Amino acid sequence: MAAQFGRRVVKGAATTAVAALAVAALSASQAPGVTDTPQGRQSADSQPSPDANADGSATGNSPYYTDLPPLNSPTPSPSAGGGTPGATGDAAAGIPATVLDAYKKAETSLGQSKPGCKLPWQLLAAIGKVESGQARGGKVDANGTATPAILGPVLDGNGFARITDTDGGAYDGDTTHDRAVGPMQFIPSTWAWAGRDGNDDGKKDPNNIYDAALAAGHYLCRFDWDLSDRADLRRAILSYNNSTEYLNTVLSWLEYYRKGTHEVPDGTGTLPSSRSDGGNGSSSSPTPTSPRTTTPSGRPQGGGSTSPSPTPPSDTPTPPPTTTPPASSKPTPTETVDHLEDAGTAKLTATAGDTFGERIATRAETKAGKTVGKVRIRFTIIGDTDAAFTGGESVATVVTNSAGVATAPALKAGEKTGGFTVRATVVGRAVSGLDYAATVTARQADALARTTDTALTCVPGGEFADQVEVKATYKGAAADRVAATATLIKAADDATENDKGPYFKDADGKTVRTLAGLKTGANGLLKLPKLYADDTAGTYLLRITTTGGATLTVELKVAAAS
Incomplete structure (x- = not known):
């Protein structure tokens, strides 16, 4: 079922692409340290080094699916809502319904939590394509969890990076070494900080496409990158896999998906066929020793081959097979x-x-x-x-x-x-x-001042025409979001709350003479609610204090009109 996306219709383009791949393959085959393994041939620069995985990159420059989108633009689905299962259009533009929904939900979530990132769901789709072939063509259950679970090989240093267990086997079922998990291929130590709950079920499951897509989105949006900026977009993609070829492949799929996509039923998506390490990832049969490769980081690439779920149906879990490194292995x-x-x-x-x-x-x-x-x-x-x-x-x-x-x-x-x-x-x-x-x-202010010098006067039983507004500053700069309290006090040397004179009203219209929980706004400004006067004439004081010790006493006069 694997589509040959790497083939080109135009002869010149095909010849160039094939020649480039041939040169790369030849160079890799002649590089020192290259070995043939059942998992495929790895080039020298992709050989895992001891403990080379760094959570600072998502893939550690791992092999990836190299299939490119067709040269022609995808035919948009006739559905105005982005396509319906079975809609016509280019097969390459079809994304399994649940997987597509997960990408779009992740975009919406990031748009609210990190609006400055401007994450497009098509970027998640592009990365998901080269990482796992859209979760092996959308082989997920109704909740979006990959079935069977997508597990990489045991990272015991034999043909892969050597990463000792970091999760107690919680995610990968291996208590000796780590294995990459899920459609976006997170190793447990990375999932520990990047993991998210994308479907609100109270769990962070790297095998769930909703959780994995949201985690990948947050990963791409760290460092305050703006993905609408070409330079930041390139940085984010390269942080996922520091390879120019990987970058160009992802960008190709990103532009292709931006031109149009449509839904296809889960489990019917087209599968990639070529990988950067020369392996064939089109198989979807779950075998523990399937041809999946990793990177110096220990993250395997691709989702065409999987391992069984880490939790067998029996009462006694059976750990996946591991290979013990030679006793003479140099400590990492x-x-x-x-x-x-x-x-x-x-x-x-x-x-x-x-x-x-x-x-x-x-x-x-x-x-x-x-x-x-x-x-x-x-x-x-x-x-x-x-x-x-x-x-x-x-x-x-x-x-x-x-x-x-x-x-x-x-x-x-x-x-x-x-x-x-x-x-x-x-x-x-x-x-x-x-x-x-x-x-x-706490935020603080060291000075308060009224924004106007208008006298504050009122007749008995009336209301003050002007509201008190002050500006808070700290070391000469506006102090925003500083906590403040306003109290109508008895005297300059007695900060006890007054029991007569001007007052504020609460939400129920009741008299209050202390307002707590106030905060200055933009530019350090604080505008108090309207003040009212009872029938007692006289001169009264309003004291405003802030965190940090700033204090201002405002004079209020209640007198009959002349």
């Missing part, structure tokens, strides 16, 4: 880490809404105190806080540099004040984590 950098040390992080304090001036830096060391590079350090925000790393994520994974240091992304304070913790841990290694205490202080 991760396996040499004994402990983590702080790398000079200063005190972490920021005002609500501001970016912390200090970034967390952690150093990985051996038992002898030698620094270890190329180790994945995961930074996790813990506690009741809405602080987040750049891009809005609560977890970030960074690879240590040659000095063994991993520096976390910039940390931005949310609106919740108080303390929280950022914990640094080694991905794939059971060593004690390192905790960093962080504190978010």
